[in-house]
Amino acid sequence: MIPGNFEYHAARGVDEALQLLSRYGEDGKLLAGGHSLLPMMKLRFAEPAHLIDLNPIEELRGVREDGDHLLIGTMTTESALQQSDLVARHCPVLPEVVALIADPQVRNRGTIGGDALLGDPGNDHPAVLMALEAEFVIRGPKGERREPANGFYLGPYLTRLADDELATAIRIPKCPPGQGYAYCKLKRKTGDYATAAACCLLSLAGGTVEKARLSLTNVGPTALRAEDAEDLLQGQTLDDGRIEQAAQAAMSICEPAEDLRGSPEYKTHIAGEMTRRALRLALQRARGQ
Numbered sequence: 001m002i003p004g005n006f007e008y009h010a011a012r013g014v015d016e017a018l019q020l021l022s023r024y025g026e027d028g029k030l031l032a033g034g035h036s037l038l039p040m041m042k043l044r045f046a047e048p049a050h051l052i053d054l055n056p057i058e059e060l061r062g063v064r065e066d067g068d069h070l071l072i073g074t075m076t077t078e079s080a081l082q083q084s085d086l087v088a089r090h091c092p093v094l095p096e097v098v099a100l101i102a103d104p105q106v107r108n109r110g111t112i113g114g115d116a117l118l119g120d121p122g123n124d125h126p127a128v129l130m131a132l133e134a135e136f137v138i139r140g141p142k143g144e145r146r147e148p149a150n151g152f153y154l155g156p157y158l159t160r161l162a163d164d165e166l167a168t169a170i171r172i173p174k175c176p177p178g179q180g181y182a183y184c185k186l187k188r189k190t191g192d193y194a195t196a197a198a199c200c201l202l203s204l205a206g207g208t209v210e211k212a213r214l215s216l217t218n219v220g221p222t223a224l225r226a227e228d229a230e231d232l233l234q235g236q237t238l239d240d241g242r243i244e245q246a247a248q249a250a251m252s253i254c255e256p257a258e259d260l261r262g263s264p265e266y267k268t269h270i271a272g273e274m275t276r277r278a279l280r281l282a283l284q285r286a287r288g289q
């Protein structure tokens with residue numbers, strides 16, 4: 001319950017946050033919604049000597065259009081995502097995901113950036129951003145760069161973000177009208193991390209699958225993109241046999257850790273079931289049903 005002592009810095013802008021990160025190196029930690037970092041500090045799993053608070057930086061909040069992309073500031077809260085008309089119109093899978101994350105109080109503080117950048121395999125945004133082919137807009141001492149969500153996650157709490165960098169926004173291609181989508185998550189109770197979850201995005205052309213994206217949450221050291229399963233779906237008419245093949249392919253890449261949510265075998269089985277459900281729901285929506 002009692003965190004260690006630390007010095008607090010309210011960053012007034014991105015440049016100031018970057019200067020503070022460079023100054024304090026490994027001793028400095030960015031504070032976003034605080035709902036992963038503070039629990040870890042209260043248990044003394046994390047003991048940063050300096051907290052660099054991003055909350056005063058208004059430019060990091062909000063959703064806007066950028067041509068055929070949505071640009072979501074990393075400090076945008078889960079609640080703000082739920083209330084955004086732009087997100088509902090151009091990326092309808094996101095509100096579905098957010099409604100399954102934590103609880104209303106946590107969603108009022110927790111940010112999409114904190115969730116996606118922490119590298120916790122239990123978090124829900126990473127797999128969804130992989131399926132959406134999103135990119136992180138990253139600022140560091142050498143300037144700005146973009147990093148695709150696919151390939152960003154290297155291991156538990158390990159990403160391609162360097163210690164002296166921060167992400168300012170997440171760039172998501174607008175979802176084409178009529179695209180089917182689904183996020184299916186099994187959890188023990190409201191506010192629990194997934195036993196397993198699957199994200200599916202599906203576009204149809206004349207009854208066959210034009211494009212399929214499938215990804216999985218909490219069944220490996222990182223979020224997983226199920227590319228072999230996607231290949232099995234592309235160009236095909238979806239029937240029960242195809243859906244089963246895709247579910248089996250998704251299960252074959254699972255490497256879940258054993259914990260109180262179940263054994264690796266159980267979690268892999270659940271990942272398959274979540275994949276079947278996500279595919280069926282996305283298919284229904286793509287057919288306008």
Ligand SMILES: Cc1cc2nc3c(=O)[nH]c(=O)nc-3n(C[C@H](O)[C@H](O)[C@H](O)COP(=O)(O)OP(=O)(O)OC[C@H]3O[C@@H](n4cnc5c(N)ncnc54)[C@H](O)[C@@H]3O)c2cc1C
Pocket residue numbers: 029030031032033034035036037038039054074075100101102103106109110111112113114115116117118122123124125161165166167168191192193194
């Ligand atoms: C009871 C409870 C239930 C929860 N259930 C779920 C759940 O079901 N699904 C789920 O996905 N999450 C869940 N969470 C986690 C919650 O959504 C967290 O808020 C989220 O994981 C972290 O976001 P944050 O904004 O709170 O980040 P913080 O805790 O403030 O930050 C975490 C870390 O992210 C990094 N970071 C943050 N912002 C940036 C940035 N702009 N650039 C670079 N690095 C950055 C930093 O390293 C920072 O230390 C739960 C949390 C609680 C307390």
